[in-house]
Amino acid sequence: MEREATAAHVEAKQAEVEQLNAELASVYDGLDTLLEATLNVDDFVDLEKLRRTVRHPPFAGDHLRKPVPPPAVLPDPEAPVYRPPAAPSGLFGRKKKLAEAQAKAESDFEVAVADWEREIRQLPLERKRLAERHANQEVERQQSLQAKLDQYEEDYARRERAVAEHNASLDQFIANLSYGAVDAVQEYIGIVLANSVYPEGFTVEHDATFDPANAELALKVQIPAPDSIPRIKTYRYVKASDEVTPTALSQKDAKDRYSGVVHQVALRTIHEVFEADRRNLVQGIALEVGTNAVDPATGREAYVPFVAVAASREVFSELDLSAVVPAATLEHLGAALSKNPLGLVPANGSGVRRS
Known part of the structure; x- marks a missing residue:
């Protein structure tokens, strides 16, 4: 009976490990496919669907x-x-x-x-x-x-x-948008990006400013800090201590994953805006992706930019995002990239060419 109880306990721990690893794999899959996840989604927002009709309840008297x-x-x-x-x-x-x-x-x-x-x-x-x-x-x-x-x-x-x-x-709103009014364009872009579904717990914030003089959208995207991303390679059960313990992800793998997240968010955001803007009001996007994190040098929270890129609609439309390597694509667009987003190294966007 003791052997059976021990075997059942080990089996339960192994099942716990499998569940934890499955959940971890799901989280990593969501992060590793941020760009892919949006390619089959039509990001256009049909504003007519926001129209309301009156529904009156029956008279209760x-x-x-x-x-x-x-x-x-x-x-x-x-x-x-x-x-x-x-x-x-x-x-x-x-x-x-x-x-x-x-x-x-x-x-x-x-x-x-x-x-x-x-x-x-x-x-x-x-x-x-x-x-x-x-x-x-x-x-x-x-x-x-x-x-x-x-x-x-x-x-x-x-x-x-x-x-x-x-x-x-x-x-x-629809009329103003058709005229390219600044407030309407910015509100529409806000609606589009608010509809963008990211993995649970991965909160993305956007701030957009439209310049009608050159039809360019200045877009700032804030993503979760590196410490919000798991750095666990796998879970395993140690029979000797009867504990389920995590195995740490290598520094290189953690760096590559977070860098990939940053690069995918940048391309995904540009893609969603251009695809949703069927009126072609936005002809260029000046994008910055970064995060708020505690600066290890000062101990104070500060904004750290990881990507600065400018892309025109014409150039961006020539890309096949289903087959690209995001970092290479951003370099192709002349982006300034952080050499190590995981280490909160900022990108130098001073030399980024305009869209």
């Missing part, structure tokens, strides 16, 4: 449209009827018994008549009370119905107004 049922009619109570007592039985005292029975019957009849008369007198008041209560309930129903109708109409108008304002704003 329909039950109030039905009048309150009137109260049941109170009938007049039936008048009491005197019923003489039956003749007494027996041979002795029949006269006395009959007199006593008649006296009781007459007394009961008098009480019944008095009760009946009292009910007759109270009946109009009770009928009036029920009628007034019904009238009040009907007034409350009508008031509640009107209040709900007023609220529904107010909400209806508000929804109509909100959608109309949104669509009018969208129409203006």
Whole structure:
């Protein structure tokens, strides 16, 4: 039993290692295919799909449209009827018994008549009370119905107004974009890049400025710092210590992977902008890719640029991104590249030619 328990424990640890390595491989695959992942995606954003239509919920007060049922009619109570007592039985005292029975019957009849008369007198008041209560309930129903109708109409108008304002704003946005208005171009590029799906935990931020004079987009892309990328080659189970331990990735492999991430993000971003801009408003892109990280020399957080490149639409459209080596492509475009992004070595973009 001990051997079986030990074997089961080892098997569980091995399964844990396999799961960890599968998750690690998935993370690395996502990072290593950043450029490839976007090539089969149409980055164009159809702004017409942002148009809204009004959807009104059903009116919740329909039950109030039905009048309150009137109260049941109170009938007049039936008048009491005197019923003489039956003749007494027996041979002795029949006269006395009959007199006593008649006296009781007459007394009961008098009480019944008095009760009946009292009910007759109270009946109009009770009928009036029920009628007034019904009238009040009907007034409350009508008031509640009107209040709900007023609220529904107010909400209806508000929804109509909100959608109309949104669509009018969208129409203006589309019109401004067709004219190449700066704010509209920058907003559209922001929408395009916000739609770009990166691996979970890999957050990319963009800042775009459009210059209509030369149709150039200045684009700054901020990616996660090197320490956010795993540096584990694999996990293994050490039976002697009964621990699952990571094996570190070599410095070269870690450097190559992070550099690859940087280069892929640069090409991916340029590709997404040019592909999404079907109006050809942007003819050139001046791109910078970097990160915010703690400078080991100063201990303070600072921005470190890794890539600075300028690309024209014409030149970039000639590239087959499905078959390129990103670093070589960036060099072909005249980019300034960091020699070691993993080590937070900045690129010198002062000599980068314009697009």
